[in-house]
Amino acid sequence: MFNDKILNCRDCGRDFEFSASEQEFYAEKGFTNEPGRCPECRAAKKAQTRNQGGGGYGRQEREMFPAVCATCGIETTVPFQPSGDKPVYCRECFQPRSRNNY
Ligand SMILES: [Zn+2]
Ligand SMILES: [Zn+2]
Structure with missing residues (x-):
């Protein structure tokens, strides 16, 4: 079973929740790493790479x-x-x- 965790974002330094359901989702996908960024920074990063495609x-x-x-x-x-x-x-x-x- 998974428990909610508090992680620290490596981009903005804020604490964010890595919830049990997210951990389950990660485990299902086979990801072994915990997310290094908060959801906001992840979304910002995604938007950035998408825009670079021109x-x-x-x-x-x-x-x-x-x-x-x-x-x-x-x-x-x-x-x-x-x-x-x-x-x-x-x-x-x-x-x-x-x-x-x-
Ligand atoms: Zn962040
Ligand atoms: Zn035109």
Whole structure:
């Protein structure tokens, strides 16, 4: 059985609760390490790494090609060579949902 534990966040230094149900969850996943960060810092860290992707194209910077968005007409860059027979979209038009999913 698990008991609630108080751990210390290595990022902000605050104490946080590692609850019995979380410990159970960790054990189920096969994690042997206790979390080193409080839930706030973990969430912040996650959000940070997600934003670094630059729109979901992956971590590595790819060569970008200039293009004009077929929807709004602004100049943009796309990670592939526009062929001319397919419309290209700027980031905003290409992923209209990502702004609402926040
Ligand atoms: Zn923290
Ligand atoms: Zn656009």
